[in-house]
Amino acid sequence: MIQLDGVTKRYGDAYAVQDISLTAASEATTLLIGPSGSGKSTLLRLVMGLTSPDAGTVTVAGDRLTPATARALRRRMGYVIQEGGLFPHLTGRANAALMARHLDWSRERIDARIEELTRLVQLDPDRLAQYPTELSGGQRQRVSLMRALMLDPDVLLLDEPLGALDPMIRADLQDDLRDIFRRLGKTVVFVTHDIGEAAFFGDQIVLLREGQIEQRGAMATLLDDPASPFVTDFIQAQRAPLEHLRTEGRE
């Protein structure tokens, strides 16, 4: 579980995140959505301890995040970003095993974990000998997910992990990811711009606006009982595929 209490982060005079209190439950997926600049990535970075709040507290799996605990707590969190963030000079395997090697895991233990994760993320094991530039976007994100899961973290944070993928690969990975989240039962926090993706994954949807929570709840609640016109506008701003064909009377 992740808990934020009254968390504020300012850059200069501007609030990136303002007085946010939020619980991301265990064994559930919390979706952060909102316009560009609304504070989604800042929230994830605050949870990772990559940036510290000006006010408020962050608690991860029961432990309060402070400069003193951040390093150890970060090992209990897996983090995946849009382009994967893999090191280009390391093979897929070396990228996935990086933290385990840093922690002096034995070769046997690393090999066993890599094999287990390769099966979980459904990656052809041969791909692991390749460098990130030799992999497709979807394969890269599967390796990124392996890296994030290597130490079997309590928490998985994903910042637009599928944003750079073409629609068919994206749909494939969405199916696989949802299955993986359900199987692992971890606390998952997932940032996306895409309403459809949020609805597909989200047990809880948190819609941010200018660093504050505009509305949270199930997607059906945001649709049927919007807290403000902004909620409706945000949801409706995303066109359904082929919508224009209908409005042009071609269906």
Ligand SMILES: Nc1ncnc2c1ncn2[C@@H]1O[C@H](COP(=O)(O)OP(=O)(O)OP(=O)(O)O)[C@@H](O)[C@H]1O
């Ligand atoms: N390191 C930084 N220095 C200064 N301002 C920052 C920094 N990081 C974020 N901000 C500002 O904080 C606000 C929130 O940014 P953040 O990246 O969290 O938004 P976001 O919702 O993730 O946006 P996007 O969807 O475009 O990724 C923005 O106004 C941004 O310009």
